[in-house]
Amino acid sequence: MKQNKYDDNAFFRKYSQMDRSVKGLEGAGEWKTLERLLPDFREKDVLDLGCGFGWHCRYAAEHGAASVLGVDISSKMIAKARSMGNEGIIEYRCMPMEDIQLPEASFDIAISSLAFHYTPDFNEICRNVFRWLKPEGVFVFSVEHPVFTAQGTQDWQRDESGKIMHWPVDRYFTEGPRQALFLGEEVTKYHRTLTSYLGALAANGFEVTALVEPQPPQELLESVPGMQDELRRPMMLIISARKK
Template structure:
């Protein structure tokens, strides 16, 4: 299933008002850890799958990547990305992640931020990424943590006073489609276990180099309301993997 909620005008307007949509990477609670997982980007050919507003694309060029390609299914996302980009070495393509079809070894680094939990066939996507990466190329991605996606409700358990009690986890091993809600809209996501994510990479020929379950930065903990609750359960899973020579 290839979703494109972001070309719905009302949904896109709400999304555009989110802090990370306005302020970019500095407002993304996981960015400080994802940035540390990236390889040296100078002189590299970079692909961003699910590029959104192009924040990671522009960062890669700031780090002197030789070229960057951003792919997203949403015309609204890409229109915004193009408005914010003034760099001929960044190219944006409107395409679903499932439909990407690049040449073998066309890229040195593939990045994907919070997009792959919307993709039905993670296995197929990983195989494509492996083929399009150069020898010893790097695949770094973030997605919603399996602890977060296990239940479609994706919400805390509250007491009768409305106070947070705990984060419920159930049906963890029942992988597959979850019909959840985001910004007041029905959204389809795919739940997989942490083992599935890692074993799929290993079977494709990748070597897992680093795994992170990011916590908010100290600055965000001290300045953003409710952020301390993010220490109670993981919300994101991030993996850096390298193609074997």
């Protein structure tokens, strides 16, 4: 069975209390960077893989999309997304992104936010998205940065007093599953190198148009305790690509 941690009651409760869950896109530190890479949604058919609470689906709908399909493995995520409106434009499907079957050339834009590091086969994702996109279709997604996922524990190395010393990077070129603590719960994430992300896109017919390692916006650096430490290592990677 594919991992579905978000339907665990305790985990979902903790996730629902995060800033990005309560405040939406404005509570996500990478949002302003991602927004700049998004194409014009007007009259476009949009696919969101790992849609979660549907924040990006609603953004696309509010910016003129003709249709939006949001896919997520978590029934709790989908239920929350449906409760937040725009049902006339948005369709939600509760199923693993790896299993969904869609018509060829049926979408202008495919997006995904922080979901692909939960799936073991990014090459398959690229192959499917390429098939589902129309010619010149746009694929924009964010993932946890390979520097962030490499060592596995996803925590700072600290001294005896608890002060941060550095961020450990280990087994970088050994791709595969990592057991990480997220919200105090153990989850399985899949580490892959930057080469593998870009290589899978190229091998499946995409042209990369932008690659960004987002930094926290100034307002979060000034207002959120500990946010300055986020400048010491990259946490996320955002890539925009085009179907050739």
